[in-house]
Amino acid sequence: MLGGMDEVEVVVAHSERATLRVGDMFLKVDADQARTGVEVEAMALAPVPTPEVLWREPPVLAIAAVPGKALGRLGEPSAASPAAWAAAGAAVRKLHEAPLPPWPGRGSGRALDKMEAELDHECELLVANGVLPADLVARNRRVAEAALRPRPPVFMHGDLQLTHVFVDGDEVTGIIDWSEAGRGDALFDLATLTLGHEERLDEVLAGYGTDVDLDVIHAWWSLRSLLGVRWLVEHGFDPFAPGCEVDVLKARM
Template identity: 70%
Template sequence: MESVEIVVAHHERATVRVGDMFLKIDSDQTRIDAEVAAMAAAPIPTPKILWRKPSVLALAALPGTALGRLGEPSSAPPAAWAAVGSALRVLHDAPLPPKPGRTPDQLEAELEAECAWLTTNAVLPRDVVERNRRIAEAALRPWTPAFTHGDLQLAHVFVEGDAVTGVIDWSEAAQGDPLYDLATLTLGHPERLHDVIAGYGDQVDLEVIRAWRSLRSLRGVRWLIDHGFDPSSPGSEIDVLRAQASQV
């Protein structure tokens, strides 16, 4: 009998692995529907859907290994990171998905609320929050919407050698700022950004990418705590916020 491995679990959803199959169990069926629609529309490799039932989506395992893990050095060669950049260019140039993303005004309101919560609860020193809040302002500007993954963490991208074998977890895919995907991908590995840009093949605003790192991290700390994760683990959001603040 094959063992069952809990990949990730929190109050909203869980993913378990049984052999070469992943089962995504979600309390909100609309998220599963959105993920299936996004994978069908994405012009880059995604996992094969084996079957789906209410609240459960079964996916085949992807070949290769994750691009990296937060808090750990990435063993992927520069060519693999560049290949991910090339895949992102294809995704961002694709026709827009129907799901709208957050507007700059919505993000600014969320950012204000999270900064207030972080300082009120003394989760981080006030100066670290305020410095990151100032950095994040550069992301709150109009952008040309693109087909974005929306949660392009290192562990969501699989590579084999210097080729991308697939991208997982499409539940947050929406119209958004393409630089947000680049910022999320390199959140714990900013030194790899130039490799990604080499494959992406376009001029990008490095300050906006840096701003998205601060904005994502400021917005993410409370969610992680509320769902049983540790935002202070190596390479995670609190590490990012401290590093960003030290560069001001």
């Protein structure tokens, strides 16, 4: 299946999964086949552009590359136009208005009481291990409280990082990485998309086309960052880099 391919690019690799690019194809290797199953089914149901599934031979899923470029990267200025960010917001709204998928969410869709317990435990570890200052953690834990309230679920992507949204000019050409899709809070998707790019939130919301509770967006920024810092460090990423998760937490001060 890989005949003629002479270059392999490691897109991301850690202990849970890896993604490789081979020509115009992505190979996603994941030991959790339930997660892969969610991704395949979500892409089939989502009313937005998604990658074509080429083949699946567990633990590998092969998908075609989507045209265009990622909307941006965390910690770097985005070169995408305001219209492209608005188009991303419109695509997210279309997803959120679609019928709910038949499975629960894996991201913000999991039980809020479990998420709250996980957040409190993580905050304790961040302070006890000297990863972050106590006042920074405490302030963001208070901000995060607004996210821990039940809201009507929508069909959410669940991991809508800006690197997962591809655009060509002012149009969305594809949304990738659906393994966390399910039922959950619409504002979790919007917060994930704009994490570290607060200056683009108004453009996204212009495309989304409806009023949202900004306090909840801010709460998800804090919550996602608090939960992510230690995991990122342990898996070889740098949440302390300029514009990344720790700067997001500092902005709430």
